[in-house]
Amino acid sequence: MADISIRNADPADVSRVRDVIRLAYANWADRLPDLPDVSGGVEDEIAAGRVWVATEGRGIVGCLIGGVDDGVWHVANVAVAPDQAGKGCGSALMQHAVELARRAGVGQMALATHVDMARNVVMYERLGWEVSKRDGNRIMMHRDTDA
16 A cells, blocks of 8 residues: 555544544444444544544545553454555554554453454454354454553
């Protein structure tokens, strides 16, 4: 991915962050009735400083939502615009999350994904994540930050 940069989201980004999330999950929304509201609370998360956006030339192409809860850095959501899929944006956002966790002095990270999103599990495993638990349709994953 050429010239991607990642920065904290600001209130002016709410609409585009919602758009990226909506587009990224569009193929799943109808097929996974138990998928949570993946774009709910974006304004609050941005206000809390828990959202980062990946930008490239034309604007926002991806986003990361997460932060430290109970001593663990939780990745709540990673979304990439479909036209950017496979170009390294998701990996860059996930590596940014690891760096954020390290800077926060956190040694553990966690995330949850849906069992039907097998490509996500493969990508996360390639990035050093391991499946830690399965609960119905949820797959919980974790990794060390080596902080």
